[in-house]
Amino acid sequence: MSPRLQARLRHQRPDFTLEVDLDLPGQGVTVLFGPSGCGKTTLLRCLAGLESASGHITVAGETWLDDHSRRPVHQRPLAYVFQEASLFPHLSVTGNLHYGYRRTPRRLRQIHPPQVEAWLGLETLRERFPHQLSGGQRQRVAIARALLTSPQLLLMDEPLSALDQASKQDILPYLERLHRELAIPVLYVTHSPEEMARLADHLVVMADGRVRAQGSLTELLPRLDLPVTSAQEVGVVIDATLAAEDADWHLSRADFNGGALWLPTPTRPLGSPLRLRVLARDVSLARQPHHDQSIQNLLPATVVSVDSDHHPAMALVRLALADTPLLARLTRRAADQLNLTPGQQLWAQVKSVAIVD
Structure with a gap:
């Protein structure tokens, strides 16, 4: 070292x-x-x-x-x-x-x-x-x-x-x-x-x-008590590996400890390390996996906590994808309708376009 x-x-x-x-x-x-x-x-x-x-x-x-x-x-x-x-x-x-x-x-x-x-x-x-x-x-x-x-x-x-x-x-x-x-x-x-x-x-x-x-x-970065980013920019960074490509759709799969994410194919060879940024505003939650929708990334997640946001209408939900943290920014109304509680198992929906390499 x-x-x-x-x-x-x-x-x-x-x-x-x-x-x-x-x-x-x-x-x-x-x-x-x-x-x-x-x-x-x-x-x-x-x-x-x-x-x-x-x-x-x-x-x-x-x-x-x-x-x-x-x-x-x-x-x-x-x-x-x-x-x-x-x-x-x-x-x-x-x-x-x-x-x-x-x-x-x-x-x-x-x-x-x-x-x-x-x-x-x-x-x-x-x-x-x-x-x-x-x-x-x-x-x-x-x-x-x-x-x-x-x-x-x-x-x-x-x-x-x-x-x-x-x-x-x-x-x-x-x-x-x-x-x-x-x-x-x-x-x-x-x-x-x-x-x-x-x-x-x-x-x-x-x-x-x-x-x-x-x-x-x-x-x-996922800590909510630190003034690292604005409410609109709060999110996480995920270290991943470029694992597969879909040539027909020009998409690639990036694997990480806790799942995989599809994103537009970067100009890197398979096996390359990737750094992915996922903003909380681009993550939604569902009790069941819905495949009749446009969002391509559906990940099983566990609720860690539901915290206050800068705006009283919003809530920040801290999630765990195995050992990888994820944040979702929802309205408090949506969080209440889902009856979110720590330990709850649900599905995180992540837009491909929100992933920044």
Whole structure:
């Protein structure tokens, strides 16, 4: 198991106090999520050494901060990706990529240009200059340049926030691939539920300079006491495997621990891992399986609890598909008509179009 990233930090300003205690995996993407002003960027800057803080930081088994010493910024082996790409305008893509790579001692080089070019789809862009790139392409080059310093920690502060929606959709698949390839921890700040659902392995929910919760995405996302998503966006993420295809209908079956879901066939080979997002508003419930309807996904489910929603007319029903959680957002009238109680067995109906890979 990779050494963990541990940080116990206190940072004081006249109008704000950051006080956090983190114990994060040493690999994968940890998303920092919370409202503006809650301390996400301040936390990244403290980890980087750009803001002073007291406490303790350990990364990859090395101590960066404790009661007796504080590593300066230039001695912390990390990379920081900001909202703006900030490429060198007089250098080509290759020149930008090699800028940090050449300044990294040979013995410390763990990541090399051909790797990041393949991960981020830059092979055809090598000779272009920044003014010849789209916003999404510039940000991919910025991420690649950061990785070529072979960091032990990658910090990403809302790297897609300056991009339009089309550019975001262009770059997200590359980031998904990147987080599968990297063997270092990535801390990723975002306000986007879609980015969180697609990229996060681990989630840290922050508010008022404190950590409200930290844990795996699948564990925290269904929690109703955390301000992770709006009422319309509340749902779950399911890790599945692409198991079968129906060529006549262009549908594929994704299997997971607790059942299977049909969805439009993705451009991936059979056996590929899939991450599926199912919104509570797109799940309905029935006492019996109804096959004379348009909804294709009928899953046996157990009621775990019936909870209040933000709107008094609505209820959130927590369900279990074996060990996989599911949420359904119903009117309270419908929940009452079904006489929902914990332990009750029924059928969850999930629209295929509501499943997001």
